[in-house]
Amino acid sequence: MTKSRATMTQVARLAGVSIKSVSRVINREAHISPRLRERVEAAIAELNYTPDTAARSLAGARAFVVGVLFDNPSPNYTMNIVGGAHEACSAQGYHLRIDNLDSTEQDRALADQLEAVLSHGRCDGFVLTPPLTDIPLVLDTLERHDVRFVRIAPVLAPGRTPTVQIDDFAAAGAVAQCLWGMGHRHFGFVGGPPSHGAAGTRRAGFFSRLKALGLEAMPSEASGDFSFDGGIAAGFALLRTATPPTAIFAANDDMAAGVMVAAAQCGLAVPRDLSVFGFDDSWVALSVWPYLSTVHQPIRAMASAAVSLLLDHPREALALEPVTLDWTLIERGSHGPVRPER
Amino acid sequence: MTKSRATMTQVARLAGVSIKSVSRVINREAHISPRLRERVEAAIAELNYTPDTAARSLAGARAFVVGVLFDNPSPNYTMNIVGGAHEACSAQGYHLRIDNLDSTEQDRALADQLEAVLSHGRCDGFVLTPPLTDIPLVLDTLERHDVRFVRIAPVLAPGRTPTVQIDDFAAAGAVAQCLWGMGHRHFGFVGGPPSHGAAGTRRAGFFSRLKALGLEAMPSEASGDFSFDGGIAAGFALLRTATPPTAIFAANDDMAAGVMVAAAQCGLAVPRDLSVFGFDDSWVALSVWPYLSTVHQPIRAMASAAVSLLLDHPREALALEPVTLDWTLIERGSHGPVRPER
DNA sequence: AATTCATTTGGCAACGCTGTCAAACAATGC
DNA sequence: GCATTGTTTGACAGCGTTGCCAAATGAATT
Incomplete structure (x- = not known):
C-alpha cells in the first residue's frame, strides 16, 4: 500500500x-x-x-481492536464466530484479535494465560464464547482489569454481564414438540460435557416439553462430550437396549452425526427406523446423509451482535438485558414419523 | 485495558x-x-x-497488519488458514485482517472488491488462498498496486510470486501407490472444479503413478465440484456401472465423504467392498465412519509459513523459490485390500 | 442596546514511536 | 600525533489524529 x-x-x-x-x-x-x-x-x-486507524488509536482513547476469546474445538463454530465478529468489526474500521485459551488448565495457568492476553496489546473489549463464558475465574479476572466484554450464550450468572444468546430451552422444546407430533413416544437424549452449560439447558427444555405433553417414561440418556466419537458411543449405549428409543435428540450436531453412525452399525435406517435431531446447524449437518434435522443457531449474527454491543455503546452504558436472537427449527432428512409398532 | x-x-x-x-x-x-x-x-x-503498535505504525513504515484474502467455502480450510496466519502474526505483534472475496463475480466487480480491500486500510502484505491464487486479474491488480503477497498452493504461473505449497503431484502418487499395493486394479477418480488448479495436479499425480505401475485401463472419472453433494453424485456415477471401481480417490475430503454415502446407498460397505481416499485431512475426515483415509495437508503451518515469509524478509527480498512443506499419508479406516474377484 | 447563554468552529498540544542527522567515542593507518 | 574511518549513542522533528480550551457567531433575554 x-x-x-x-x-x-x-x-x-x-x-x-x-x-x-x-x-x-x-x-x-x-x-x-x-x-x-x-x-x-x-x-x-x-x-x-x-x-488512519493507527493515528486515531494513538491520539484517542480507543484502540480500534476487539478480541474474541475462545476455547472451542469445533472449527465450524469458531469460524462462524470469527466471521461474524470480523464482519461487525471491519464495518466500523476495527481490527479483530483472536485468542485461544485452554480452559482445561489449572486455575493458576488459566489466569496467566489471561494476563498474557491482556498485556499483549490494547483492546476495546472482548467477546467470550462457551465454555469460557461460564468460568468464574475468567469473568473475575476480566472485571478486575476493568475490561469490557460481552458473553455469547452463557449459562452462569445471567445478567451479570452483557449477553447475546438464543433461547436454548424453547428451541429444545420445539424439537420435542416436533418429534412428539410425529408419533414418537420413546426418546433418547445425548448430553454434552458439564462444562458446557447450554447442553444442560437444552436437556431441560427437551425433558420439560415432553413432560408437558404427557410423556411418562422419561428419555434414556447418555453423555457424548460434544464430539463425534462420543456421539457414536452414546448412540450404541442408547440403541443396544431392550427397548431402544425411536427418536434421539443430541445436544449438538457432531454427536448427532455420531448417533447416525451407531444407528447404521445397528442396522437401523435413518429416518425410517430412527429419527435423529441435532443442534447448531453446523457444517457437519450437511456432511452426513440424510442431511441432519437440527436447530439453526445464528452464530454469525450472534457474534456480530456481540461486537456491535461493545462498539455502539459508550463505556458505561452496556445494557445488561440479554440480547436474544431467533433460532429456527430445520427439518431435514434425519427425522420422520414413527413406524407402527411391530 | x-x-x-x-x-x-x-x-x-x-x-x-x-x-x-x-x-x-x-x-x-x-x-x-x-x-x-x-x-x-x-x-x-x-x-x-x-x-504500542499504533504508535509504531504511525511513526514508521510498517502498518503491523497483514491480510488474508480468501474465497473458500470450506470453513475447515479457512479456519485453519486463519488460525495459522493469526498465530504467526500475533507472535510478531501484527494484526490479521480477513477479507472474503467473491471470485465468481465478473472481472469488473472482482476488481472493485479488490480496490475496496486495498483502500480500506494500510496493510504490510497479503496471503492468497485458492482459488484466488490462480486468477490473473487478482495477481495483476495486486502487483499494480505494488502490494506484497504470498500465494498458498497456486498452480498458475509458479515462480511469479513467493509461494507456499505441498507437492500435490507426489502426494496423489502416494495414494495411487498405496491402493495399488493393496491389490486394486479398478480405480475411480473424483475431480474438482476447473477453477481449483490443485485438483488437476492431484489427478495428474494419481494417473501418472498408476500408469507407471503398469495400469492399462485408466480410472473412470467424475467431477464433484469439491462439495459433499457433488461427491455423492460422482460416487453414484462411478459406482452404478457394469464394472465399478474397487477404489475411489477423491480430490478432497468433502467429496470423499459424499462417495462414502453413495457407496452405502449402493449397498457397498467401506472398506470391504470399496476403498475410498480423500485429500486434505480436514475436519470431515473424522466426522464420517469409518474414518477417512486421506492425505494430510499442513494447512495451519502453510499459512503460518506464508506470513513469516512476508514478515521476515525486507521489502524487496521475498524469495521466489517456493517453500514446500511435507504432506503425510494418513491411512485410516476407509481403505483396505481388494476383495478377491467373485 | 447591552447582557447572557448556547451553538458552532478553530488552534494547538499531546499520543508513543521511528527516521534522519549529528555528536561522541574507539580503532586504524601514516 | 593527527587525520581517517567505523561504531555506538542521542536529539529532535514529525507521523495523522483527538482532547481540551478558547474564540467567534447567533439567539434569547433584559
Missing part, C-alpha cells in the same frame, strides 16, 4: 475548514452545521479519504 | 539511556553494545513493557 493516502489535513484544505471540523464530522459529534458537514463529506468523497 | 501501560520513555529513564536506544534494542538494529542491550532488556522486563 505504497500509494499515498489522503490525510485529514488535505480534506480540511479542500473543504476550506479546520482539521478539527473534519474530525468532528468523522466522529459524528454533535453541534455541526449541516452546511459544514456537507462540505466535508464532499471533500472526503472526492479524495477517497479513510481515517 | 485502562491500566496504564509502560512507555518507551519510562523504559529509557529506568535504563538510563535515550528512547532511541530502546527503540534500537526493540527493533534489533545493528550497532548496539551488549552492555546497553542488557540494561534495556532488564528495564523492559521490569516494567513489563510492550511497544
Whole structure:
C-alpha cells in the first residue's frame, strides 16, 4: 500500500475548514452545521479519504481492536464466530484479535494465560464464547482489569454481564414438540460435557416439553462430550437396549452425526427406523446423509451482535438485558414419523 | 485495558539511556553494545513493557497488519488458514485482517472488491488462498498496486510470486501407490472444479503413478465440484456401472465423504467392498465412519509459513523459490485390500 | 442596546514511536 | 600525533489524529 493516502489535513484544505471540523464530522459529534458537514463529506468523497486507524488509536482513547476469546474445538463454530465478529468489526474500521485459551488448565495457568492476553496489546473489549463464558475465574479476572466484554450464550450468572444468546430451552422444546407430533413416544437424549452449560439447558427444555405433553417414561440418556466419537458411543449405549428409543435428540450436531453412525452399525435406517435431531446447524449437518434435522443457531449474527454491543455503546452504558436472537427449527432428512409398532 | 501501560520513555529513564536506544534494542538494529542491550532488556522486563503498535505504525513504515484474502467455502480450510496466519502474526505483534472475496463475480466487480480491500486500510502484505491464487486479474491488480503477497498452493504461473505449497503431484502418487499395493486394479477418480488448479495436479499425480505401475485401463472419472453433494453424485456415477471401481480417490475430503454415502446407498460397505481416499485431512475426515483415509495437508503451518515469509524478509527480498512443506499419508479406516474377484 | 447563554468552529498540544542527522567515542593507518 | 574511518549513542522533528480550551457567531433575554 505504497500509494499515498489522503490525510485529514488535505480534506480540511479542500473543504476550506479546520482539521478539527473534519474530525468532528468523522466522529459524528454533535453541534455541526449541516452546511459544514456537507462540505466535508464532499471533500472526503472526492479524495477517497479513510481515517488512519493507527493515528486515531494513538491520539484517542480507543484502540480500534476487539478480541474474541475462545476455547472451542469445533472449527465450524469458531469460524462462524470469527466471521461474524470480523464482519461487525471491519464495518466500523476495527481490527479483530483472536485468542485461544485452554480452559482445561489449572486455575493458576488459566489466569496467566489471561494476563498474557491482556498485556499483549490494547483492546476495546472482548467477546467470550462457551465454555469460557461460564468460568468464574475468567469473568473475575476480566472485571478486575476493568475490561469490557460481552458473553455469547452463557449459562452462569445471567445478567451479570452483557449477553447475546438464543433461547436454548424453547428451541429444545420445539424439537420435542416436533418429534412428539410425529408419533414418537420413546426418546433418547445425548448430553454434552458439564462444562458446557447450554447442553444442560437444552436437556431441560427437551425433558420439560415432553413432560408437558404427557410423556411418562422419561428419555434414556447418555453423555457424548460434544464430539463425534462420543456421539457414536452414546448412540450404541442408547440403541443396544431392550427397548431402544425411536427418536434421539443430541445436544449438538457432531454427536448427532455420531448417533447416525451407531444407528447404521445397528442396522437401523435413518429416518425410517430412527429419527435423529441435532443442534447448531453446523457444517457437519450437511456432511452426513440424510442431511441432519437440527436447530439453526445464528452464530454469525450472534457474534456480530456481540461486537456491535461493545462498539455502539459508550463505556458505561452496556445494557445488561440479554440480547436474544431467533433460532429456527430445520427439518431435514434425519427425522420422520414413527413406524407402527411391530 | 485502562491500566496504564509502560512507555518507551519510562523504559529509557529506568535504563538510563535515550528512547532511541530502546527503540534500537526493540527493533534489533545493528550497532548496539551488549552492555546497553542488557540494561534495556532488564528495564523492559521490569516494567513489563510492550511497544504500542499504533504508535509504531504511525511513526514508521510498517502498518503491523497483514491480510488474508480468501474465497473458500470450506470453513475447515479457512479456519485453519486463519488460525495459522493469526498465530504467526500475533507472535510478531501484527494484526490479521480477513477479507472474503467473491471470485465468481465478473472481472469488473472482482476488481472493485479488490480496490475496496486495498483502500480500506494500510496493510504490510497479503496471503492468497485458492482459488484466488490462480486468477490473473487478482495477481495483476495486486502487483499494480505494488502490494506484497504470498500465494498458498497456486498452480498458475509458479515462480511469479513467493509461494507456499505441498507437492500435490507426489502426494496423489502416494495414494495411487498405496491402493495399488493393496491389490486394486479398478480405480475411480473424483475431480474438482476447473477453477481449483490443485485438483488437476492431484489427478495428474494419481494417473501418472498408476500408469507407471503398469495400469492399462485408466480410472473412470467424475467431477464433484469439491462439495459433499457433488461427491455423492460422482460416487453414484462411478459406482452404478457394469464394472465399478474397487477404489475411489477423491480430490478432497468433502467429496470423499459424499462417495462414502453413495457407496452405502449402493449397498457397498467401506472398506470391504470399496476403498475410498480423500485429500486434505480436514475436519470431515473424522466426522464420517469409518474414518477417512486421506492425505494430510499442513494447512495451519502453510499459512503460518506464508506470513513469516512476508514478515521476515525486507521489502524487496521475498524469495521466489517456493517453500514446500511435507504432506503425510494418513491411512485410516476407509481403505483396505481388494476383495478377491467373485 | 447591552447582557447572557448556547451553538458552532478553530488552534494547538499531546499520543508513543521511528527516521534522519549529528555528536561522541574507539580503532586504524601514516 | 593527527587525520581517517567505523561504531555506538542521542536529539529532535514529525507521523495523522483527538482532547481540551478558547474564540467567534447567533439567539434569547433584559
